Amino acid sequence: MVTVTLATTFALTVALAFARSAPADHSALPETVSTLLLLLPDLERRRxxxxxxxxxxxxxxxxxxxxxxxxGEDFHSLPIERKRALILHSLSAVLIHPAGKGRRKFDPSLIEPIWR
Structure with a gap:
């Protein structure tokens, strides 16, 4: 069952009158307010x-x-959970390049962040 308010009926009547008075081709337009009221539930659902x-x-x-x-805030003053969320949101991947042969100590230049 469709509940129709006075405002809805008025709006539909005005729309129908406007559509009939416009100079464009109206072969696809509904002819009566009752037809418009049948279309109303689908239109309200879409809205x-x-x-x-x-x-x-x-x-x-x-x-x-x-x-x-x-x-934009001071990153170091944020809680660790917020820092983690910001980093995960900003990074697409992290590439770790091979260290090579010989003595292997930590080299931060071998870490390449891929930003979004």
């Missing part, structure tokens, strides 16, 4: 899906912005 998608997009954008904002 709700788009609102959900917009919410997910905004959440992802805010998370990305917060990550970049944290990088």
């Amino acid at each position: 709700d899906e788009l609102k959900l998608e917009r919410g997910r997009f905004n959440k992802a954008r805010q998370q990305a912005e917060s990550l970049s904002a944290d990088i």
Whole structure:
């Protein structure tokens, strides 16, 4: 069952009147308000899906912005969990090059980060 408010009925009536008065080809447009009311549940469902998608997009954008904002702060003052999250978000891979023959002591120049 579809619940139709006075505002919805008015909006549909105005849309139908506008569509009929526009100069473009209207062979695909519904003829009556009752036809528009039959289309209403699908349109409302699609609207709700788009609102959900917009919410997910905004959440992802805010998370990305917060990550970049944290990088601007003093990195050393952040808790270890936040440092780890920033590094994992920023790195794609880490290449460790061979040390070669002979005495093998730690050489940081053999470590190559691959940034995103």
